[in-house]
Amino acid sequence: MSEERPQLIVDGKRLDGRDFDELRPIKIEAGVLRRADGSCYLEMGRNKIIAAVYGPREVHPRHLQDPSRAVIRYRYNMAPFSVEERKRPGPDRRSIEISKVSREAFEPIIMKELFPRSGIDVFVEVLQADAGTRTACLNAASVALVDAGVAMKGIITAVAVAKVDGQLVLDPMKEEDNFGEADVPFAFLIRNSRIESIALLQMDGRMTVDEVKKGLQMAKRGAMQIYEMQRDAIMRKYHTEEVE
Amino acid sequence: MTRKMVIPGDLVATNPRAAGYGTYIEGGRVYAKILGLLDKTDTNVRVIPLKGRYIPSVGDIVLGIVREVMGNGWVLDIHSPYPAFLPLSEYPENRHRHSKVNEILDIGDAVIAKVQNIDPKMKVTLTMKERVCKPVRVGRVVAINPARVPRVIGKKGSMIKLLKSELGIQIIVGQNGLIWLNGDRKKVSIAEEAIYIIEAEAHTEGLTDRMTAFIKSKKGEIKNERRETPANS
The missing domain is CATH 2.40.50.100 (RNA polymerase II/Efflux pump adaptor protein, barrel-sandwich hybrid domain)
Structure with a gap:
């Protein structure tokens, strides 16, 4: 990064004019792909994500099958055109890691025992990236899984908290992510409109214990707002079908 | 409600x-x-x-498509996470008439069969020794979301009875969301269209009444076409 480090907080507001605990505008649409069992298109600020779920279906290659439960495969991928400098296509160290941690967030929530020997495939594609893509992808994948009719204990809602200029901020955008001191993505299991547990927690950078605690509270409030939007997207899909 | x-x-x-x-x-x-x-x-x-794949259960009538021919039977795709096996011994016709398994049923052929057994490993076995079971040689197969099958059948078969009696065609609904239609081409097309409407609006109220009206209007269109054709020729 050769760019000059900008001042990230001006007059108690962030670069895009948001408050510290304010989310970026979010748009969620469920069931956008015809051939997938479940799908979702999500915009979170300038992030644009499309998620598709296939299954439960037969697993190939055979040796990956588990005779007692379903296997879950999660593929996070960034399109070459999703970032300013063209990204080399295909999986790299970063996207393999994100795929793994995201899959592990979903694994205890999906009722795998109901579909022995089958597989559930989740594909999330980042079409345009603007920081916090893994949280946006988790939100999209969650809606797609519900849309596919997969049995789950609840739904996953994710949001990140960052520390910029010594201040905790919710849902960082690109500049805050690049020049901030820390970035902590959270994912929660939400059941019956209540946060039940943390499904994913990572940290890049340094924060004090108190800051993490404060950040968690902030993330929880943000996640509840996103949860309402996820829920609304699913409801809306079936409501519009009714009108047609 | x-x-x-x-x-x-x-x-x-x-x-x-x-x-x-x-x-x-x-x-x-x-x-x-x-x-x-x-x-x-x-x-x-x-x-x-509202959504979801078909999970086989014993006794279901399903429509399957042959994917693989084995020495002792066939592997069928039943639109489920699990393939189904139809043993040669469960095929009703006299098998001495044919010398090879693939002369009875080959890849791509469709059959109506019943789920006979599911083992704990989810290995599904089918049988065709039932009155409704038969190979599908004529007609049309349409696929719908299996979660909507109960709506296509209707309360105590009311919806399917409506389609059958109004259009005078044969319909067999597989629990796996594959439906076999046979009869007059134009009438089968109406039924196909009707099934897609039922699938899309399965969760709404008063569907049977709307379908009655839909079929009536479509049948009217056919009659008008028939009246017009002799005049033109």
Whole structure:
């Protein structure tokens, strides 16, 4: 990064004019792909994500099958055109890691025992990236899984908290992510409109214990707002079908 | 009556004994585990699914498509996470007439069969030794979301009876969402269109009445076409 480090907080507001605990505008649409069992298109600020779920279906290659439960495969991928400098296509160290941690967030929530020997495939594609893509992808994948009719204990809602200029901020955008001191993505299991547990927690950078605690509270409030939007997207899909 | 829509994790009841299909119990409370419509009575709470793959259960009539021919039977695709096996011995016709298995049924052929057995490893076995079971040689097969099959059949078969009697065609609905239609081409096309409408609007009210009106208007169109054609020729 050769760019000059900008001042990230001006007059108690962030670069895009948001408050510290304010989310970026979010748009969620469920069931956008015809051939997938479940799908979702999500915009979170300038992030644009499309998620598709296939299954439960037969697993190939055979040796990956588990005779007692379903296997879950999660593929996070960034399109070459999703970032300013063209990204080399295909999986790299970063996207393999994100795929793994995201899959592990979903694994205890999906009722795998109901579909022995089958597989559930989740594909999330980042079409345009603007920081916090893994949280946006988790939100999209969650809606797609519900849309596919997969049995789950609840739904996953994710949001990140960052520390910029010594201040905790919710849902960082690109500049805050690049020049901030820390970035902590959270994912929660939400059941019956209540946060039940943390499904994913990572940290890049340094924060004090108190800051993490404060950040968690902030993330929880943000996640509840996103949860309402996820829920609304699913409801809306079936409501519009009714009108047609 | 409109049913409330629920998503996974929604609390649907506090009495664990009422838990029915599409729910799970944790800590003495009943939650929905799938997306669907809530059907709640005093003694039973269930979630009617809106989406999802077909999970075979013993006794279901399904429509399968041959994917693989083996020495002793066929492997069929039944639009489910699990392939199904139809042994040669479960095929009703006299097998001495044919010398090879693939002369009876080959890849791509469709059959109507019954689920005979499912082992704990989810290996599905089919049988065709049932009155309704037969190979499909004529007609048309349409595929729909298996969660909508109950609506296509209707309450005690009301919807399917309506289609059959109004159009005078043969229909067999597989529990796996594959439907076989046979009869006059134009009438089969109407039925196909009707089935797609039922699939799309399965969760709405007063569907049977609307379908009656739809079929009537479509039948009217056919009659008009017939009247016009002799005049032109």
